[in-house]
Amino acid sequence: MPDAGATRASLPEAPTPQGRYVPVTVWQGLACSAGMTPRVAGVLVEQGVVGRDITTRRAAELAAIAARNALAAIASAVGGVENVTRCLQLTVFVAAAPGFADHTAVADGASAALSAALGDQGVAARAAVGVASLPGGAPVEVTVLAAVDAVGPGSG
Numbered sequence: 001m002p003d004a005g006a007t008r009a010s011l012p013e014a015p016t017p018q019g020r021y022v023p024v025t026v027w028q029g030l031a032c033s034a035g036m037t038p039r040v041a042g043v044l045v046e047q048g049v050v051g052r053d054i055t056t057r058r059a060a061e062l063a064a065i066a067a068r069n070a071l072a073a074i075a076s077a078v079g080g081v082e083n084v085t086r087c088l089q090l091t092v093f094v095a096a097a098p099g100f101a102d103h104t105a106v107a108d109g110a111s112a113a114l115s116a117a118l119g120d121q122g123v124a125a126r127a128a129v130g131v132a133s134l135p136g137g138a139p140v141e142v143t144v145l146a147a148v149d150a151v152g153p154g155s156g
Helices: 056-078 103-122
Strands: 026-029 030-033 085-097 123-132 140-148
Touching: 026 056, 030 056, 056 085, 056 103, 056 140, 085 103, 103 123, 103 140
Parallel strands: 085 123
Antiparallel strands: 026 030, 030 140, 085 140
């Protein structure tokens, strides 16, 4: 069960898609977010490559923003964070410089954000993946798969 302090008000506004896709798909008790980048009010906070332009610590902060965006999108799709019962999987893509190997330290920022919002139910199986580039020059992109209690088509 989410912490009492993890209300919809404490999450950012659900991000608006930056293309032709939906931010979340909800089906039979599962919610899968689209890839979320570190945007605030629709604007990418920072561009660059981790290990070249952006430090590991800063990238972890940006991953936390992206994870909160993913959770906000899921919460919006299912009627509130109180209907998110557990994060099941977290994937963190890192635009990494050649030779960069601290992907898990970057992903720790996303994990911490989900744990802060959902407590132990925010701790998920996780993959941290290094890539050459991400949309819009984003340094990180996060996807979340969550178990949810939802009402509506496909939720049963």
